[in-house]
Amino acid sequence: HLYEVMMYVDNSVNYDRPSSVIYDFQVIIDIIQKSGMKYMVINPTNSVADDSNGKDVERRPPADPSVLMKRPPVVTIMGHVDHGKTTLLDTLRNTSVVKSEFGGITQHIGAFVVTLKSGEQVTFLDTPGHAAFSNMRSRGAHCTDIVVLVVAADDGVMEQTVESIRMAREAKVPIIVAINKIDKPAADIERTKNMLLAQGITVEDLGGDIQAVPISALTGTNVDNLTEAIVAQAEIMHLKADYGGPVEAMIVESKFDTHRGKLATALVQRGTLKKGAIVVAGQAWAKVRSMLCKKRLRRKGVQREKEYKDDSGEPRLNILLKGDVDGSVEALLDVFDTYTSALCRLDIVHYGVGQVSATDVELATLFNAIIYTFNTTLHPAAKTSAEELGVTVKQFNVIYKLVEDVKEEINAMLPHTY
């Protein structure tokens, strides 16, 4: 139910004015966000629902209870600053990570799914720190089933712990407490439970019905017990969804990705999202070009975001990619997508299928990019202008060789170490 959705990029855009391309992406994303984070997908067999008044497309009436099926819970992690929300998200994220050869991945995608050994799944909204608060207000509250309240056992209940409790209550979302940092000598679990009691949070040990799990987000101790507790809570909530008919989903995050184009992380709440579907948000619509189910996961997104806060002056390799067919371009984008390094950025400024055109060469000049081709050639006009403008064009017929070459280009840009 959680997907990264890629949308069609309009190929008719005028690349003579690259800023207008970016503007176009931005407008669609803005409209999606301004439409209250809701959108509706009409499957391709249906007609496109275009609401020219900019309002949300009308939602379907509630489904017949007999067609409802179980769905995974959606969890938001909240708590006081420095109590370990980010660390916990990283630990959870890493529990089902497939390591990739080209380096771990690295983007903040807004949400991720953890699959337990039992096969049960839990969706975590990935908005640690203060962002969790505003997220909870703006959209999280609409799609969060369970709040995990992180309380550091050495600090106990603090100001933002109290605020988190208040917000979860207002949203009528049940709380599970993660008593964190139990590896620290100063950790005092009992004191923390009593401080929670003073806030009206009565944990099971003290006769209440709120689950509290002592964990160490840092070492991973008991983190699996925490996910089990979440699944147990979800069981009693009987979370169900209607998997049929047109799709209704919530945009968790949307952005323009230099590798993939217009990208949205969508939490599907009704129906089953399919490739080719038309996505409508207010006046904007787009076609779902590709979907990546968020079980394969992105690592270290949060750390990278921190690392990149000050990214001025870092080396950057810009690439323009042309391939013979959609499949090969997709495969290469997938590989590039796994690239991570704090030392050099890799940006795909443009990609597409077919011969390299003169416009591609102009675009490469603007972005100071290298043109990589896979199983395709240059239009004669492109060849001439590449020579005139001094644009590097590298042609390959084997994917891994192309990737190797990109690696070498990156290495050449890195500062030398001794």
Ligand code: GDP
């Ligand atoms: P956030 O502000 O709530 O996202 O907190 P962070 O995840 O950034 O953690 C704040 C600090 O506490 C970092 O230095 C973490 O390494 C540390 N920390 C988080 N969890 C634990 C834990 O379980 N044990 C210990 N000893 N330190 C932790």
